[in-house]
Amino acid sequence: MNFFLFFVFLLPIFSLADAPEAWQIGFQDPATPIMQGIIDLHHDIVFFMILVLVFVLWMITRTLYHFHYKRNPIPEKIIHGTAIEIAWTITPSLILVLIAVPSFALLYSLDEVVDPAVTIKAIGHQWYWSYEYSDYSQSDDQSIAFDSYMIPDDDLELGQLRLLEVDNRVVVPANTHLRLIITAADVIHSWAVPSLGAKCDAVPGRLNQIPLFIKREGVFYGQCSELCGANHAFMPIVVEAVSLEDYISWVSNKLEEI
Amino acid sequence: MDSVTAQCATAPVVLETAKLDPRFPQTNQTKACYVWYNEMYKCYSQKGQDDEQCKKIKKDVRAICPDEWLESWEEHRANGTWWGKY
Numbered sequence: 001m002n003f004f005l006f007f008v009f010l011l012p013i014f015s016l017a018d019a020p021e022a023w024q025i026g027f028q029d030p031a032t033p034i035m036q037g038i039i040d041l042h043h044d045i046v047f048f049m050i051l052v053l054v055f056v057l058w059m060i061t062r063t064l065y066h067f068h069y070k071r072n073p074i075p076e077k078i079i080h081g082t083a084i085e086i087a088w089t090i091t092p093s094l095i096l097v098l099i100a101v102p103s104f105a106l107l108y109s110l111d112e113v114v115d116p117a118v119t120i121k122a123i124g125h126q127w128y129w130s131y132e133y134s135d136y137s138q139s140d141d142q143s144i145a146f147d148s149y150m151i152p153d154d155d156l157e158l159g160q161l162r163l164l165e166v167d168n169r170v171v172v173p174a175n176t177h178l179r180l181i182i183t184a185a186d187v188i189h190s191w192a193v194p195s196l197g198a199k200c201d202a203v204p205g206r207l208n209q210i211p212l213f214i215k216r217e218g219v220f221y222g223q224c225s226e227l228c229g230a231n232h233a234f235m236p237i238v239v240e241a242v243s244l245e246d247y248i249s250w251v252s253n254k255l256e257e258i
Numbered sequence: 259m260d261s262v263t264a265q266c267a268t269a270p271v272v273l274e275t276a277k278l279d280p281r282f283p284q285t286n287q288t289k290a291c292y293v294w295y296n297e298m299y300k301c302y303s304q305k306g307q308d309d310e311q312c313k314k315i316k317k318d319v320r321a322i323c324p325d326e327w328l329e330s331w332e333e334h335r336a337n338g339t340w341w342g343k344y
Contacts, residue, residue, distance in 0.1 A: 117275060200285075
């Protein structure tokens with residue numbers, strides 16, 4: 001019985017969500033230090049936001065109450081006050097500076113690429129993603145390369161996520177510094193995975209580099225995030241983070257195929 | 259083929275990729291790809307294709323440049339329409 005109760009009440013709390021849920025209003029669970037930082041910054045800013053909101057609402061309520069036309073037909077009691085002018089200019093600036101400090105710290109940490117062990121190229125096409133792993137091939141000019149298409153509704157198996165599942169997932173090692181090179185072959189796309197805190201435009205003729213450090217194994221879902229044409233909504237991204245040993249055996253298998 | 263023979267058939271997979279280049283610290287790595295590619299051919303012309311250093315540069319170039327870009331540049335070389343010095 002206790003076991004059953006655990007499943008009913010606690011599992012939804014402890015199981016991690018790396019894909020969107022219906023009517024979701026919060027973030028997906030973070031899997032990288034970057035996403036953790038983004039969520040923490042959000043909470044920090046919401047703290048200030050609520051303080052400001054409560055203060056402003058309080059001021060509005062008081063003003064409406066005290067300066068009601070029946071209670072106070074001639075409102076002009078104070079025409080000018082230097083002290084209050086200085087106070088309501090300096091205070092918001094200080095709040096903005098307080099928000100700016102952690103915000104910039106996070107911003108600059110986002111594109112800090114730590115000496116990577118793996119480079120993966122993600123290339124946006126109309127309308128699918130293709131990936132290249134060129135670190136391993138023995139012979140010249142051959143990479144592990146594959147296309148990653150969405151699985152259509154009719155082919156979905158039980159438990160697979162509609163409009164999010166792909167035929168070939170990007171397999172990456174967890175707890176390893178990764179470098180992602182993002183580009184496109186036709187129009188602008190955007191490679192985005194919420195749980196990883198990754199969102200980077202894929203621009204034809206340009207290579208954008210983002211760092212990834214996935215802290216746990218799992219399957220992370222994302223979607224193209226730059227309007228790229230008719231099937232923009234049907235080119236999802238699936239990242240599968242596995243242990244280092246599993247990654248190496250996956251690479252070995254892929255090398256066999258080419 | 260079982261997994262043991264599969265592992266024996268290929269050389270062990272080494273987790274190694276292009277190091278960060280202090281000349282290109284930005285998000286935009288387009289120039290890193292192009293400059294490294296030219297440096298690869300510069301190396302070839304000075305030291306030959308089998309030089310260890312050239313091989314290293316080649317590995318780095320392949321790590322970050324999309325295969326399609328390299329193919330089109332190689333095509334220009336083959337056609338004699340390459341605009342670079344080397």
